[in-house]
Amino acid sequence: MSLPIVFIHRTAEEHVGLCMQQAKYSNPSSRVILIGSPENKYLSAENTEHFLLSRFYQSAQAFSYVYKHSTSNTYEYNLFCFQRWFILRDFMRSQGIERCCYLDSDVMLYTDISKRDNEEFDDFTFEYTWTTVCDLEKLNQFCDYATKFFRDPLHYQTLLQFAKEIGDAPVSDMVLFILFHNYALRRKATYGIVANGFFDHNLNCPFAPACPQADNLDGKKQIYQKNGALYCKITGTTDYLSAYSLHFQGHAKAYIPYFRSQDIPNTDDFMYFDYPTCKWVPAQP
Incomplete structure (x- = not known):
């Protein structure tokens, strides 16, 4: 069964539509979906789908109450990088999707992702925030993980220390992905x-x-x-x-x-x- 391919993007930028069409070209039997805003609905051509982000924002909003900001990136940008995983999780629940491929809106895909989705591919999942295969069970775990690491002061200090150890990285969803991938899922790094x-x-x-x-x-x-x-x-x-x-x-x-x-x-x-x-x-x- 072909994996759905999901993009999440709030603004109307032409490259988003090009990346969606490339995903469809290389995965013709997959659903290609943009979760976005009324302003970017036009980017979804006839062979792709568009859903309003606002329909899947409830748990993302709840996360905003525990989020702590400690990066030079803007508050809104960095918060949304975390919130998108809650949005994706709630979208998958609503659609009955157990597994999908998530791509950032500036990623061009050149392989049939369903054919790459096998045991050899497992270590790569949840390694990159901009290109990953998500199953709903693991995504649930990650959302709980994110909430725990921001809500609990001791876990938050662990996150800050880990970000420092890997090169004084800003605290982002990328850093939490690495922590989750390496220590919660206990998977080895593939570096893509x-x-x-x-x-x-x-x-x-x-x-x-x-x-x-x-x-x-x-x-x-x-x-x-x-x-x-x-x-x-x-x-x-x-x-x-x-x-x-x-x-x-x-x-x-x-x-x-x-x-x-x-x-x-x-x-x-x-x-x-x-x-x-x-x-x-x-x-x-």
Whole structure:
């Protein structure tokens, strides 16, 4: 059975619709859903669905009463990053969905996520906040976990200390995800590299230090295509990793229109995307 793919976004930005259409292109049998606002309903084309976020906000609102703010990010932004998991949980309950794929609105998906949803994939779930498969039982656990860590002073101090230990990170849902993934679920880190491919952490960043590194170009991962499929090349080797997704974070959102599957060249030889010219060019043999 195909996994539904869910986006949550409050504003009307064109890249959201492009990411939804890419998810549908690579997962034609999946429901692709935007939980959003009246202003962005138009981003859902005929083959996707739109639901009003306000219908699933009750438990997210309750979480706001225990939330504590300790980051340079704005209060509203950081709070909503936590609240979205309560919104997703309540949406799944209302729709009778036991398992889904959640994507941030700047993630382009290039694989059939239902085919990747197997035992080899388990360690990756709940590792990235911007790309993850959620089952309702674990999502319930995470929402309870979040509430406990903000409501209870001792747990909150544990969260602050953990954020400090991993590099003075701001207290965000990403930090709590790592804590939940590593210690509550007791899963090992994959850093997004699964089954000879990768779910991208951030196009602007290299792979984690523990992983083989990919070629870079103009401060971003160098992305290759062959026969319409996307890859990174492992530096100093002739090995390639399939790109299951790309995360166009920050200013990289400007490249999203060039990375739609139907617009990527489909050639027998490798080409790479040249960021300065926004063109696909032949790669050196």
